[in-house]
Amino acid sequence: MHRSxxxxxxxxxxxxxxxxxxxxxxxxxxxxxxxxxxxxGQNGAGKTTFARVAAGxxxxxxxxxxxxxRPLPTGSVPNARAAGVELVHQSFAxxxxxxxxxxxxxxxxxxxxxxxxxxxxxxxKSHLRSLDITADPNSRIRDLPIEIxxxxxxxxxxxxxxxxxxxxxxxxxxxxxxxxxxxxxxxRLKSMGVTVVLILHKIREVLAVADTVTVLxxxxxxxxxxxxxxxxxxxxxxxxxxxxxxxxxxxxxKALTGADAPESFERTAVPVTExxxxxxxxxxxxxxxxTAPDSEGPPLSQIDVxxxxxxxxxxxxxxxxxxxxxxxxxxxxxxxxxxxxxxxGVDVTRENLTERRRQGLxxxxxxxxxxxxxxxxxxxxxxxxxxLLQGSLLRYVRPAQMRASCDTTLSRWDVLYHDxxxxxxSLSGGNAQKLIxxxxxxxxxxxxxxxxxxxxxxxxxxxxxxxxxxxxRDRGCGVLLISSDxxxxxxxxxxxxxxxxxRSVGEHSAPYDLQAIxxxxxxxxx
Amino acid sequence: MSGQLTSVLRSLVFVLFALLLCSAIFQTSGxxxxxxxxxxxxxxxxxxxxxxxxxxxxxPLFITAVxxxxxxxxxxxNIGAQGQFYIGSIAAAICAEALTGAPPIFVxxxxxxxxxxxGAFWALWPGLLRxxxxxxxxxxxxxxxxxxxxxxxYVTSGPLKDPSGSGQQASSRPLDSSYRISDxxxxxxxxxxxxxxxxxxxxxxxxxxxxxxxxGLAGRNGQMIRWLGTKQWQLGLASFLISGAxxGLAGxxxxxxxxxxxxxxxxxxxxxxxxxxxxxxxxxxIGTAVASLFFGGLASAALYLPxxxxxxxxxxxxxxxxxxxFITAKSAFVDRLLRVGRRDHG
Numbered sequence: 001m002h003r004s005x006x007x008x009x010x011x012x013x014x015x016x017x018x019x020x021x022x023x024x025x026x027x028x029x030x031x032x033x034x035x036x037x038x039x040x041g042q043n044g045a046g047k048t049t050f051a052r053v054a055a056g057x058x059x060x061x062x063x064x065x066x067x068x069x070r071p072l073p074t075g076s077v078p079n080a081r082a083a084g085v086e087l088v089h090q091s092f093a094x095x096x097x098x099x100x101x102x103x104x105x106x107x108x109x110x111x112x113x114x115x116x117x118x119x120x121x122x123x124x125k126s127h128l129r130s131l132d133i134t135a136d137p138n139s140r141i142r143d144l145p146i147e148i149x150x151x152x153x154x155x156x157x158x159x160x161x162x163x164x165x166x167x168x169x170x171x172x173x174x175x176x177x178x179x180x181x182x183x184x185x186x187x188r189l190k191s192m193g194v195t196v197v198l199i200l201h202k203i204r205e206v207l208a209v210a211d212t213v214t215v216l217x218x219x220x221x222x223x224x225x226x227x228x229x230x231x232x233x234x235x236x237x238x239x240x241x242x243x244x245x246x247x248x249x250x251x252x253x254k255a256l257t258g259a260d261a262p263e264s265f266e267r268t269a270v271p272v273t274e275x276x277x278x279x280x281x282x283x284x285x286x287x288x289x290x291t292a293p294d295s296e297g298p299p300l301s302q303i304d305v306x307x308x309x310x311x312x313x314x315x316x317x318x319x320x321x322x323x324x325x326x327x328x329x330x331x332x333x334x335x336x337x338x339x340x341x342x343x344x345g346v347d348v349t350r351e352n353l354t355e356r357r358r359q360g361l362x363x364x365x366x367x368x369x370x371x372x373x374x375x376x377x378x379x380x381x382x383x384x385x386x387x388l389l390q391g392s393l394l395r396y397v398r399p400a401q402m403r404a405s406c407d408t409t410l411s412r413w414d415v416l417y418h419d420x421x422x423x424x425x426s427l428s429g430g431n432a433q434k435l436i437x438x439x440x441x442x443x444x445x446x447x448x449x450x451x452x453x454x455x456x457x458x459x460x461x462x463x464x465x466x467x468x469x470x471x472x473r474d475r476g477c478g479v480l481l482i483s484s485d486x487x488x489x490x491x492x493x494x495x496x497x498x499x500x501x502x503r504s505v506g507e508h509s510a511p512y513d514l515q516a517i518x519x520x521x522x523x524x525x526x
Numbered sequence: 527m528s529g530q531l532t533s534v535l536r537s538l539v540f541v542l543f544a545l546l547l548c549s550a551i552f553q554t555s556g557x558x559x560x561x562x563x564x565x566x567x568x569x570x571x572x573x574x575x576x577x578x579x580x581x582x583x584x585x586p587l588f589i590t591a592v593x594x595x596x597x598x599x600x601x602x603x604n605i606g607a608q609g610q611f612y613i614g615s616i617a618a619a620i621c622a623e624a625l626t627g628a629p630p631i632f633v634x635x636x637x638x639x640x641x642x643x644x645g646a647f648w649a650l651w652p653g654l655l656r657x658x659x660x661x662x663x664x665x666x667x668x669x670x671x672x673x674x675x676x677x678x679x680y681v682t683s684g685p686l687k688d689p690s691g692s693g694q695q696a697s698s699r700p701l702d703s704s705y706r707i708s709d710x711x712x713x714x715x716x717x718x719x720x721x722x723x724x725x726x727x728x729x730x731x732x733x734x735x736x737x738x739x740x741x742g743l744a745g746r747n748g749q750m751i752r753w754l755g756t757k758q759w760q761l762g763l764a765s766f767l768i769s770g771a772x773x774g775l776a777g778x779x780x781x782x783x784x785x786x787x788x789x790x791x792x793x794x795x796x797x798x799x800x801x802x803x804x805x806x807x808x809x810x811x812i813g814t815a816v817a818s819l820f821f822g823g824l825a826s827a828a829l830y831l832p833x834x835x836x837x838x839x840x841x842x843x844x845x846x847x848x849x850x851x852f853i854t855a856k857s858a859f860v861d862r863l864l865r866v867g868r869r870d871h872g
Contacts, residue, residue: 331753333752353753353754353755354755354757357754357755365753370747370749371749371750371752371753372750372753373747374743374746374750375746375747376746376747377742377743377746377747381739381743382743384739385739385740385743385750385751385754386754388736388739388740389736389751389755389757390755391736392736393735393736393737393740393757393760394731394735395735396730396734397734397735397736397738397739398734399733399734399739
């Protein structure tokens with residue numbers, strides 16, 4: 001690229017390792033001053049790591065960061081701030097009990113001293129006004145609507161005359177109108193001479209606000225900064241998702257498991273699901289459900305989902321688009337504003353999870369090690385907990401008997417272990433997931449919600465999980481499979497629903513069109 | 527099993543370390559450590575009547591400590607046993623006062639129930655605060671202890687005041703002798719039976735009920751229980767109530783048994799020793815029984831030490847404090863020691 005400027009931020013050859021995982025590899029990018037730059041990529045592309053390196057939070061193994069042409073010692077937040085680089089985190093970092101003025105003072109590098117609430121409010125009033133934050137400087141951050149909270153975070157980042165502002169997924173927590181407000185704010189910053197780097201994953205938003213876009217994939221620099229004016233959303237989606245060469249041939253389970261895969265992993269063609277008689281009510285019906293916003297991710301907005309018995313419905317989407325809230329809503333953990341949830345035609349909107357489980361709901365939660373298992377407890381306790389929760393708390397139990405049936409079940413599920421009194425934390429990831437499957441896919445299971453069931457597993461274990469979900473489906477269970485791995489979804493789903501910002505943005509059936517789904521996931525077709 | 531064995535070993539090592547540390551302290555302050563330890567052993571177990579004395583202190587401690595252990599297992603750090611113990615004793619005293627004249631066969635069970643209800647109530651509000659609004663139970667139960675101490679001062683110097691008292695320490699009117707469940711020695715069939723029944727019931731609850739298994743899981747990972755159903759709050763609240771009720775029961779025993787009355791600030795360390803016992807026992811019911819006898823022995827020896835070696839009774843407090851120090855420090859050193867040992871064996 002023709003260079004006629006001193007880059008506001010440049011990194012060259014930056015590599016970050018997290019243990020055995022390479023988060024970013026040899027990243028070299030230059031960002032021109034006074035522009036709005038977007039950095040995009042799928043989950044795990046290394047966007048956040050890049051932001052953290054630039055802000056000095058992460059020290060790279062290799063590489064150099066320069067600000068306005070001057071090299072910056074890496075891995076030091078004070079140095080980065082002194083050079084004018086500020087990062088606004090995806091999850092807000094200011095103490096909720098602070099007032100706005102206190103947050104500004106907290107962000108400033110002014111030497112401390114004694115101050116009163118009134119003097120603080122006076123000091124920061126004009127700064128806040130210049131950034132269009134009209135809320136009372138003495139109001140507490142926790143009392144503010146989320147858009148204003150984000151505005152305060154940005155204002156906090158700008159108290160030090162910062163010249164380079166990095167925003168990590170700033171739109172993830174906002175409503176559409178909040179996003180418009182944010183973009184206005186960002187354009188104003190640009191006019192004030194601030195260079196803005198936005199970490200985003202929605203193409204629609206990139207094209208709406210950014211001047212240039214840089215694409216990362218798998219920790220590597222794919223393209224950019226490209227001027228947005230020359231880009232079309234379809235070609236950008238292709239850059240983000242990849243050109244298809246990384247996508248496996250549909251259904252090629254052999255290639256996935258390796259040649260020596262056990263017999264049980266073998267699979268003939270995806271069984272054609274007979275359309276169940278529509279006279280029976282669907283297993284799961286979510287009608288126009290909206291949830292209240294909370295800290296665990298974007299809320300659902302008027303989402304409809306229908307799942308028939310004997311069907312695997314895949315839920316695709318870039319992570320953080322309400323999938324977690326969807327699972328929480330099905331579990332009865334989310335705060336519903338409107339809509340109804342029905343299991344086999346029975347309204348369970350007001351039922352708690354114990355009652356829903358009684359009706360056959362089973363959940364393989366997102367976080368295996370924290371939500372799925374108690375790692376310091378024994379295998380048999382973990383395994384028996386699902387059944388124990390269905391009865392009276394004072395029921396007499398015989399641990400020896402439960403251990404014996406635990407042994408029987410776990411060996412049927414091919415879990416590798418020595419003694420069912422060993423702790424769940426001593427199992428490998430794949431065996432831990434099998435333990436959860438053994439608990440959740442029991443004879444009474446009818447509706448199985450599997451959230452990222454293959455994450456972090458090796459190919460053999462992943463294939464086992466898929467096989468388990470398939471055979472549950474073939475027994476007549478309905479499976480809702482949430483995954484950000486499109487290959488996984490395409491391979492075993494009968495239908496795929498795409499989620500974006502808490503809404504369902506289309507349903508696809510095999511043969512799946514990667515481009516179309518990729519576009520829907522990133523919002524390019526909106 | 528090996529995990530349980532390790533934790534027993536770890537506790538033993540901690541207690542040994544504490545005794546070693548205290549021996550050094552005694553030695554440097556001019557006492558013979560050997561002689562001190564020897565007279566502790568004598569005061570706790572070897573002298574005639576020493577075993578009975580150890581039981582006198584150990585049984586109420588066991589009842590309180592097993593309750594503390596149950597709340598610890600469920601993941602709640604209820605450190606309000608002292609306050610729950612006081613409120614239990616106050617409730618029992620009020621009940622006895624109100625029913626004066628009724629036959630003992632009626633009054634004694636009524637006082638037991640009142641005492642347990644009182645203790646449970648003193649655990650109920652911190653439990654509700656914790657479960658409904660996430661208020662840290664360490665703070666609320668600790669504050670509850672202070673409130674309970676003040677309430678005890680109030681009732682013993684107000685409504686229940688013994689007018690013939692010396693004025694040194696405000697006390698309630700003594701319990702009518704027909705309602706006493708033991709003499710001042712403090713070991714009687716009623717007290718022993720109460721402790722036994724409590725022990726067996728709690729062992730069954732912890733080891734042979736759905737509650738025991740689930741509370742153990744919830745205590746280690748509450749999030750997981752949340753994803754399996756919504757009984758987390760039931761488990762938590764039940765654990766609070768049980769631990770409060772048992773502390774209240776111990777307060778009732780002290781009131782109706784060896785003390786025969788309640789006095790402001792009586793047994794000021796009871797609830798805290800019980801916490802220590804639950805920690806040393808790593809919340810196992812059987813371990814709690816063993817540790818209670820040990821700490822009961824120490825309490826019994828505390829009365830014997832001044833006579834034998836001229837060491838103040840508070841020397842026992844130093845030992846308790848040293849054990850608490852080692853147990854709570856979760857010494858990485860001891861863990862490594864035990865891990866190395868285990869590797870050698872297997």
